Amino acid sequence: MEFVLRRSLGQEQATLPGLHPENKKKMTDKPTAERTLKAFAGVTLTIIKPAAGEEILRRLTPLSKWQEDILQRLGLGTPLYGQHAL
Numbered sequence: 827m828e829f830v831l832r833r834s835l836g837q838e839q840a841t842l843p844g845l846h847p848e849n850k851k852k853m854t855d856k857p858t859a860e861r862t863l864k865a866f867a868g869v870t871l872t873i874i875k876p877a878a879g880e881e882i883l884r885r886l887t888p889l890s891k892w893q894e895d896i897l898q899r900l901g902l903g904t905p906l907y908g909q910h911a912l
Contacts, residue, residue, distance in 0.1 A: 827859045827862060828857065828858060828859045828862075830899070830900055831857055831862060831896070831899050831900055832855070832856055832857065832903065833850075834899035834900075835855045835856075835857075835899065836855065838856070840853055841853035841854055841855045842855075842857055842892075842895070842896070843892070843893055844865065845857050845858075845861040845862065845864075845895075846861070846863075846867060847861075862896060865892070865893060865896060866893060868887065869886075869887045869889070869893075870885050870887050871884065871885070871887075872884070872885040874887075876880060881911065886907070889904060
């Protein structure tokens with residue numbers, strides 16, 4: 827995860843904000859896996875199973891542009907994320 831993300835940032839000479847809890851505006855081009863995973867800590871999938879025969883309802887927390895960027899750089903993309911709500 828770190829390798830792929832750092833390679834992507836290096837190829838574009840880009841940086842990511844928000845991965846330093848002490849300073850959300852601080853930019854980094856060497857994100858750690860731990861801090862990257864913490865960026866998704868607030869993401870939840872809620873599944874509601876109503877009475878038998880009714881449709882199962884799913885609600886997935888929308889991603890921020892920042893989270894979408896991280897997924898793109900990891901080669902996962904947002905369509906994969908959305909499939910979990912189906």
